[in-house]
Amino acid sequence: MASSISSLLVAVLSVLVLAGTARGHPWGGGGFPLIPQFYDHSCPHAKDIVRSIVATAVAREARMAASLLRLHFHDCFVQGCDGSLLLDNSTSILSEKGSNPNNNSIRGLELIDEIKVALEHACPGTVSCADILALAARDSVTLVGGPYWAVPLGRRDSLTANLQASNNDIPAPNNTLPTIIAKFRNQGLDLVDVVALSGAHTIGLSRCTSFRQRLYNQSGNAAPDFTLDAAYAGYLRHDCPRSGGDNNLFPLDLATPTKFDNLYFKNILVGKGLLNSDQVLLTQSGETAALVKAYAADVDLFFKHFAESMVKMGNIKPLTGGQGEVRNNCRRINNHY
Numbered sequence: 001m002a003s004s005i006s007s008l009l010v011a012v013l014s015v016l017v018l019a020g021t022a023r024g025h026p027w028g029g030g031g032f033p034l035i036p037q038f039y040d041h042s043c044p045h046a047k048d049i050v051r052s053i054v055a056t057a058v059a060r061e062a063r064m065a066a067s068l069l070r071l072h073f074h075d076c077f078v079q080g081c082d083g084s085l086l087l088d089n090s091t092s093i094l095s096e097k098g099s100n101p102n103n104n105s106i107r108g109l110e111l112i113d114e115i116k117v118a119l120e121h122a123c124p125g126t127v128s129c130a131d132i133l134a135l136a137a138r139d140s141v142t143l144v145g146g147p148y149w150a151v152p153l154g155r156r157d158s159l160t161a162n163l164q165a166s167n168n169d170i171p172a173p174n175n176t177l178p179t180i181i182a183k184f185r186n187q188g189l190d191l192v193d194v195v196a197l198s199g200a201h202t203i204g205l206s207r208c209t210s211f212r213q214r215l216y217n218q219s220g221n222a223a224p225d226f227t228l229d230a231a232y233a234g235y236l237r238h239d240c241p242r243s244g245g246d247n248n249l250f251p252l253d254l255a256t257p258t259k260f261d262n263l264y265f266k267n268i269l270v271g272k273g274l275l276n277s278d279q280v281l282l283t284q285s286g287e288t289a290a291l292v293k294a295y296a297a298d299v300d301l302f303f304k305h306f307a308e309s310m311v312k313m314g315n316i317k318p319l320t321g322g323q324g325e326v327r328n329n330c331r332r333i334n335n336h337y
């Protein structure tokens with residue numbers, strides 16, 4: 001009797017674990033659920049170590065919060081949240097750092113190295129690079145005024161990177177809204193996730209090259225994007241000329257670029273979303289427009305949805321259990337030749 005009950009339990013658990021292989025499901029690809037307490041015994045100070053290094057860096061330069069948040073996004077959208085983004089070029093690795101969305105754009109990699117060194121000192125071989133990215137993203141958001149959430153942990157690091165997926169799977173600023181939605185759906189994320197997570201653009205900066213098309217030649221007819229406020233467009237043209245100035249920087253949220261709040265959504269309502277992908281949330285779909293309006297009207301709702309969507313994004317196909325490894329150095333797989 002006892003043994004038939006235990007076989008039944010094993011069968012039920014196996015079904016649950018198999019079901020957990022679905023994209024974005026809290027039970028990741030390795031079958032083990034991520035849990036916030038993962039390092040409570042193996043590295044009790046892990047979270048404090050990450051937080052204190054991130055806090056020092058953000059106090060030094062507020063933009064670092066934005067740069068760290070974006071790293072977690074660019075990691076998770078490419079073969080899951082597995083630290084693949086952090087691998088440098090080597091004989092076996094074609095680094096994702098060279099992809100269109102990342103090249104000359106992602107920042108904060110040295111800070112991740114600094115956190116890794118501190119964690120290796122405290123608890124060697126224990127805390128994965130993928131988990132460092134997830135914790136640093138949460139701490140960044142909280143430090144600049146955004147919501148707090150408990151970060152599920154236990155991700156392991158990949159042995160591979162995928163440059164092609166980095167080029168294809170991370171949404172581009174000139175993608176149409178249906179394409180952006182499709183890229184989120186491929187990761188198991190829905191419309192609410194698209195709009196709530198786009199709210200990350202309440203902090204940080206964009207290069208001129210990421211939105212120039214809107215100022216001069218939106219649809220190939222030498223006309224600007226008329227959904228962009230005319231006065232704001234004029235101001236942007238000043239430092240984002242037709243040619244040159246590609247790397248000139250502009251706040252994604254012109255109102256409060258270093259504060260995590262809901263002004264990003266209020267800007268969109270008045271035609272002052274910087275990226276095409278920001279503004280189309282209002283102009284190309286009634287459903288996403290309703291969410292933009294709801295978040296502009298209710299910062300608590302935005303914070304709640306943002307935190308929930310970050311947990312969902314952080315659960316995209318993690319490696320767990322015996323999969324992958326815990327890298328000693330986030331830039332290299334262990335025992336590389």
Ligand code: HEM
Pocket residue numbers: 063065066067068069070073104105106107171172173174180194197198200201203204205206207208209210252275277
């Ligand atoms: C919806 C699709 C998205 C598109 C098309 C997009 C595109 C972009 C682009 C083009 C930039 C400026 C890059 C540059 O010019 O160097 C940027 C910056 C940024 N993105 Fe997104 N993004 C999207 C979603 C997200 C999500 C989901 C997050 C995080 C949850 C995020 C966080 C950020 C942050 C914080 C920055 C500023 C980074 C910094 O200042 O270093 N983005 N994004």
